[in-house]
Amino acid sequence: xxxxxxxxxxxxxxxxxxxxxxxxxxxxxxxxxxxxxxxxxxxxxxxxxxxxxxxxxxxxxxxxxxxxxxxxxxxxxxxxxxxxxxxxxxxxxxxxxxxxxxxxxxxxxxxxxxxxxxxxxxxxxxxxxxxxxxxxxxxxxxxxxxxxxxxxxxxxxxxxxxxxxxxxxxxxxxxxxxxxxxxxxxxxxxxxxxxxxxxxxxxxxxxxxxxxxxxxxxxxx
Numbered sequence: 312x313x314x315x316x317x318x319x320x321x322x323x324x325x326x327x328x329x330x331x332x333x334x335x336x337x338x339x340x341x342x343x344x345x346x347x348x349x350x351x352x353x354x355x356x357x358x359x360x361x362x363x364x365x366x367x368x369x370x371x372x373x374x375x376x377x378x379x380x381x382x383x384x385x386x387x388x389x390x391x392x393x394x395x396x397x398x399x400x401x402x403x404x405x406x407x408x409x410x411x412x413x414x415x416x417x418x419x420x421x422x423x424x425x426x427x428x429x430x431x432x433x434x435x436x437x438x439x440x441x442x443x444x445x446x447x448x449x450x451x452x453x454x455x456x457x458x459x460x461x462x463x464x465x466x467x468x469x470x471x472x473x474x475x476x477x478x479x480x481x482x483x484x485x486x487x488x489x490x491x492x493x494x495x496x497x498x499x500x501x502x503x504x505x506x507x508x509x510x511x512x513x514x515x516x517x518x519x520x521x522x523x524x525x526x527x528x529x530x531x532x
Contacts, residue, residue, distance in 0.1 A: 336428055344368075347425060348446035349432060356446055358393040367448045370401055371457050389464050399445045399461040404530055417455035424449060424458050427530040430503075431462070437501055440494040440525045442514075465525055471510035486522045487515045494524035506531030 337353060339346045339362045346362035360366040370390065387402045404418055404427075418424075424447045431444040442462035449458035469477075474487060491513045498505070505512070507528060514525040 335432065336425060341367075343451040345421065345449045345451075346446060347421070347428060347449075349428065349444050352392075352395075352445045355392045355394045361446075361448065364450065367450050370448050370461070371403070371450060371459055390461070397466070398464045400442070400464040401459050401461050402528070404447075404458040404460055417452055417457055419455060421447075421449055421456060421458065423530045424460060427460055427532070430529050430532050434498070434501065434503065434529075439498055439501055439503075440523075441498070441529065442525055442527055460530065462527070465514050465516065468514040468516040468523075468525065471513040471515055474515050475510070483517070483522075487517075487524070490522035490524040491515060494526055498526055503529075503532055505529065 335350055337348050337350065339348070341362040342364055344362045344364040344367040346356060346367065348356050348361075356362075387400060389398045390401050391398045404424055428444050428447055431441050434441045435443060442465060445461040445463055447458060447460045449456045471487070471491065475484070479487070494513070495508070503526075505526065507530075508526070512526060512528045514527055516523050
């Protein structure tokens with residue numbers, strides 16, 4: 312197993328450079344498998360066996376396991392890790408748009424993955440309403456990659472599409488919308504540009520003190 316910055320997987324448009332290293336991310340390789348982790352989750356990842364290719368492949372499995380799911384195009388599931396109280400939310404990183412089927416679940420490079428972790432770490436440090444970033448895994452598939460990003464699961468939260476589908480009371484809708492607007496405003500004030508902001512990327516939860524909101528899926532942000 313090696314632990315080093317990767318330079319051989321960059322493609323035109325890969326903006327990772329040395330920015331990920333500057334954000335404190337740590338990158339480990341084992342054969343064609345890559346594990347990019349935040350420092351707080353390195354011990355748990357090692358306990359899980361990462362970056363062993365078999366463990367990476369388990370996290371990359373496309374079939375969603377039982378558990379809360381978002382409404383977006385990417386398969387997701389909730390996974391418990393050794394030594395961690397909170398489970399992580401695993402989300403495959405996929406290309407969108409009309410040409411998405413041609414990519415067959417693969418991406419051109421790991422720049423988006425590194426950038427998402429780095430951006431989320433930076434926002435969390437500023438107190439922004441985003442999930443806690445954990446790590447990402449990837450495996451080379453010819454010239455392309457399959458990848459997944461893991462964040463700490465926000466227990467009890469649902470995306471805005473699912474919330475509206477549950478026919479909530481008008482007052483609940485108004486309070487949830489207010490919380491979502493405040494969360495988005497906070498991120499915009501911090502300079503975030505979200506490349507794919509829609510109802511499926513807003514998590515909402517009714518807490519005793521009122522509604523809370525988180526903005527998720529920051530790849531491309």
